[in-house]
Amino acid sequence: MNLFNVYPLFNINPVKAQGSFLWDDKGEKYLDFYGGHAVISIGHNHPHYQSRLKEQLDKISFYSNSVQNELQTELAEKLGKLSGLEDYNLFLCNSGAEANENALKLASFHNGKKKVLYFSGSFHGRTSAAVSVTDNPKIVAPVNYDERFIKSEWNDIEQLEKIFEKQGNEISSVIIEGIQGVAGIMIPTAQFLSKIKELCEKHNTVLILDEVQSGYGRSGYFFAYQEFGVEADIVTTAKGMGNGFPIGGVLIHPKFQASNGLLGTTFGGNHLACVAAIAVLDVMKDENLLENSKKMGEYIENEIKDFPHIKNIRRKGLMMGIELDRNCTEVRNSLLYNHHIFTGNASDNRVLRVLPALNIKKEETDLFIVALKTVLQNL
Numbered sequence: 001m002n003l004f005n006v007y008p009l010f011n012i013n014p015v016k017a018q019g020s021f022l023w024d025d026k027g028e029k030y031l032d033f034y035g036g037h038a039v040i041s042i043g044h045n046h047p048h049y050q051s052r053l054k055e056q057l058d059k060i061s062f063y064s065n066s067v068q069n070e071l072q073t074e075l076a077e078k079l080g081k082l083s084g085l086e087d088y089n090l091f092l093c094n095s096g097a098e099a100n101e102n103a104l105k106l107a108s109f110h111n112g113k114k115k116v117l118y119f120s121g122s123f124h125g126r127t128s129a130a131v132s133v134t135d136n137p138k139i140v141a142p143v144n145y146d147e148r149f150i151k152s153e154w155n156d157i158e159q160l161e162k163i164f165e166k167q168g169n170e171i172s173s174v175i176i177e178g179i180q181g182v183a184g185i186m187i188p189t190a191q192f193l194s195k196i197k198e199l200c201e202k203h204n205t206v207l208i209l210d211e212v213q214s215g216y217g218r219s220g221y222f223f224a225y226q227e228f229g230v231e232a233d234i235v236t237t238a239k240g241m242g243n244g245f246p247i248g249g250v251l252i253h254p255k256f257q258a259s260n261g262l263l264g265t266t267f268g269g270n271h272l273a274c275v276a277a278i279a280v281l282d283v284m285k286d287e288n289l290l291e292n293s294k295k296m297g298e299y300i301e302n303e304i305k306d307f308p309h310i311k312n313i314r315r316k317g318l319m320m321g322i323e324l325d326r327n328c329t330e331v332r333n334s335l336l337y338n339h340h341i342f343t344g345n346a347s348d349n350r351v352l353r354v355l356p357a358l359n360i361k362k363e364e365t366d367l368f369i370v371a372l373k374t375v376l377q378n379l
């Protein structure tokens with residue numbers, strides 16, 4: 001059997017990782033400045049993460065959601081404390097798309113409405129409803145198109161108001177990324193978020209904050225939207241939550257009523273996933289990673305901001321989009337093949353996406369800074 005060929009692959013085969021570095025099968029060392037799409041939050045193979053998972057493997061890896069699982073309770077408590085959302089309730093699943101799928105469904109169960117408003121540039125995942133509110137026609141199959149999903153322009157208050165004026169009473173939820181990642185690090189304005197919140201409240205519409213990429217400390221806040229002081233009804237998370245172990249979460253405001261069977265999953269919240277997520281939270285707290293994210297992000301931006309060919313830098317914490325004056329493919333390839341540094345791209349091909357681990361060290365950021373300067377100077 002062959003693999004279903006949907007991923008364009010770099011010709012690199014990583015076989016070992018530690019902290020912010022990877023090694024391939026030929027023993028070549030790479031600096032990871034992308035974390036496999038924002039997944040590596042506490043660095044590869046963190047000793048605390050490794051030992052929690054290994055210990056758990058020797059105890060129990062999985063039993064279904066029909067029995068008690070104290071690890072889920074521990075995770076919910078720790079997540080509530082660190083995120084400041086202590087009175088929210090947690091539903092555990094396996095990925096970002098699944099978290100959003102459940103959020104959209106829960107909103108609709110809650111208010112009985114059918115329409116969803118989303119924004120240009122959005123990426124919310126590839127499952128049915130999540131992909132319907134994703135602004136990329138290439139990945140939306142005919143079966144996923146429906147007029148119930150309404151697109152509004154990013155940061156455009158006027159259009160938002162017009163849509164709500166006409167259809168507000170039918171809109172079940174608004175889904176928005178805390179910071180748009182795939183689009184190239186697009187940050188919402190404070191006024192835009194406040195207006196969304198105001199309109200949601202007025203029309204009994206649920207506000208869903210997708211923090212799958214911008215969450216878990218990446219922006220320097222636990223969730224990126226928290227910088228703006230707006231209250232979310234539902235927050236979704238995944239990626240950095242398990243540092244590579246698949247896990248997603250839906251954080252649900254206490255006004256939502258749970259009932260048996262309303263949501264469910266076979267694998268979500270299993271023992272191994274929970275210890276992975278608990279270990280991530282422990283490390284984030286013990287190593288003060290929100291602070292490091294702010295500090296290192298600021299340091300990198302200051303060092304690179306005057307480099308040639310950089311038009312604009314959009315950044316919060318260690319979520320950074322470096323917009324060049326051209327397509328960034330050559331720069332990205334040169335960083336990877338000539339300097340052994342992984343970075344990412346975005347749907348806007350001029351944007352280099354930089355998402356290192358939140359515990360990246362200054363000397364590691366310097367490797368990136370020096371390499372980027374060399375590459376840009378030689379264009």
Ligand SMILES: Cc1ncc(COP(=O)(O)O)c(C=O)c1O
Nearest residue numbers: 095096097123124125181212213
């Ligand atoms: C903001 C956002 N939401 C949802 C998803 C989907 O997450 P997953 O790939 O875990 O389903 C992604 C993935 O890139 C994302 O960036």
